[in-house]
Amino acid sequence: MMDPETPKNRNYLQQAWLVLLLGFLYGGALAGVHTSLAPRIAENRLQETLNVIPDLVPGAVIQQTELISLAGPGGGLERIYRTADAAGQHNGWVLVAAGQGFADRIELLIGMDRQFTTITGVYVLDQKETPGLGDYIRDAEFLDRFRGKSADILLSVVKMSPSLPGEIQALTGATVSTWAVCDIVNQAIDQWRDPILDQQASTASGTSSADEIP
Amino acid sequence: MAAASPTALERFLNGIIPENPVYRQLLGMCPVLAVTGAMKPALTMAAATAFVLICANLLISLIRGLLKPHLRILVFTMTIATFVTIADRFLAAFLYDMSKELGPYVPLIIANCLIISRCEICSSKQSVGVALADGVGMSLGFALALASIATVREILGSGTWFGLTVLPSFWPTWGIMVLPPGAFLVLGLLLGLVEWIGHRRATST
Numbered sequence: 001m002m003d004p005e006t007p008k009n010r011n012y013l014q015q016a017w018l019v020l021l022l023g024f025l026y027g028g029a030l031a032g033v034h035t036s037l038a039p040r041i042a043e044n045r046l047q048e049t050l051n052v053i054p055d056l057v058p059g060a061v062i063q064q065t066e067l068i069s070l071a072g073p074g075g076g077l078e079r080i081y082r083t084a085d086a087a088g089q090h091n092g093w094v095l096v097a098a099g100q101g102f103a104d105r106i107e108l109l110i111g112m113d114r115q116f117t118t119i120t121g122v123y124v125l126d127q128k129e130t131p132g133l134g135d136y137i138r139d140a141e142f143l144d145r146f147r148g149k150s151a152d153i154l155l156s157v158v159k160m161s162p163s164l165p166g167e168i169q170a171l172t173g174a175t176v177s178t179w180a181v182c183d184i185v186n187q188a189i190d191q192w193r194d195p196i197l198d199q200q201a202s203t204a205s206g207t208s209s210a211d212e213i214p
Numbered sequence: 215m216a217a218a219s220p221t222a223l224e225r226f227l228n229g230i231i232p233e234n235p236v237y238r239q240l241l242g243m244c245p246v247l248a249v250t251g252a253m254k255p256a257l258t259m260a261a262a263t264a265f266v267l268i269c270a271n272l273l274i275s276l277i278r279g280l281l282k283p284h285l286r287i288l289v290f291t292m293t294i295a296t297f298v299t300i301a302d303r304f305l306a307a308f309l310y311d312m313s314k315e316l317g318p319y320v321p322l323i324i325a326n327c328l329i330i331s332r333c334e335i336c337s338s339k340q341s342v343g344v345a346l347a348d349g350v351g352m353s354l355g356f357a358l359a360l361a362s363i364a365t366v367r368e369i370l371g372s373g374t375w376f377g378l379t380v381l382p383s384f385w386p387t388w389g390i391m392v393l394p395p396g397a398f399l400v401l402g403l404l405l406g407l408v409e410w411i412g413h414r415r416a417t418s419t
Contacts, residue, residue, distance in 0.1 A: 015282055015285065018280050019285055019288055019289060019292070022277075022293070026296040029296060030300070033299075033303050033304075037304065037306070041303070041310075044306065128317070131317065131318060131319070132248075132394060135318075
């Protein structure tokens with residue numbers, strides 16, 4: 001007996017062969033573009049990160065900043081920035097953290113003081129939140145709300161003026177985006193606290209490893 | 215009897231003024247309102263849209279004989295999305311600061327009805343030469359519209375044009391012009407002006 005599916009399958013292929021072919025061609029083209037441009041885009045992102053480090057950690061200078069590899073929250077080696085002032089004195093940390101926002105992934109840089117007790121600055125490296133609402137998370141007026149907050153208190157979002165130390169006032173019409181930023185910061189601090197404090201202890205005993213920033 | 219399809223020259227000229235995508239067809243309103251606070255982002259958006267529109271028009275025209283009617287929108291969307299992604303990656307690689315400034319509006323070119331409408335109206339039905347002329351004409355019309363709105367908004371809102379100071383220091387800048395309400399105000403006034411000029415020309419002939 002003939003397979004009843006055969007003519008139908010043939011019909012699908014007759015109908016959709018162009019879509020399938022174009023899918024392969026476009027996919028190949030995009031892979032090629034990505035492969036050739038990704039290093040340059042990564043270099044642009046690195047330069048942007050380095051440029052904002054002095055704002056994230058007061059007193060930090062780019063020339064003294066080290067990119068170090070630590071056993072991160074995921075278990076594998078992850079990279080964070082160890083900042084220092086002009087005299088080479090270690091004065092803080094910059095974490096790269098990401099999480100889900102309202103529309104897409106939000107990527108942040110979080111500046112911390114040397115003791116890992118205070119947030120010294122937050123910067124939005126990448127976001128695709130709603131234009132005119134959630135994308136205000138990039139504004140300095142919003143990000144300044146995180147500056148000086150204690151790393152020992154979980155941040156939370158309030159709609160009115162904050163009355164408690166860990167409260168961040170939400171952006172009007174973008175409470176989800178505000179919560180997303182708070183959650184990313186809370187999670188990054190929680191996950192990086194122990195690795196960084198361990199690293200500080202190992203630095204004191206002279207066993208740290210630092211990479212050169214390209 | 216069906217009317218003859220427009221020639222390449224007619225397609226090209228129609229896109230600039232008579233069928234201008236913004237002032238006549240009211241298409242692509244999202245970037246028109248969002249990135250016209252200054253000339254540089256407006257023209258970057260116009261260039262990215264032109265790249266996508268011309269490439270999509272050419273490719274769709276090349277394969278127009280193979281398109282199945284019920285799958286054509288899928289093919290249009292795939293094609294447009296591919297070229298938008300390429301434009302987005304090139305901006306991120308070579309104009310990084312502008313890419314950050316434009317934010318999600320470059321990926322949003324995918325949703326610009328201007329491009330898919332040209333695929334449907336022209337390139338899926340006419341030759342490569344006509345599709346190219348149509349893409350270039352519509353791109354020029356779109357750029358003209360973005361530039362005209364951005365010129366008014368940047369000069370009145372910031373006192374500059376392409377970042378260069380053009381208004382005397384005693385002239386107060388109108389902050390509302392670089393904010394979203396300014397975009398709606400300028401678009402409405404320029405739409406009215408274009409309509410008024412068109413009406414006057416029609417009645418005088």
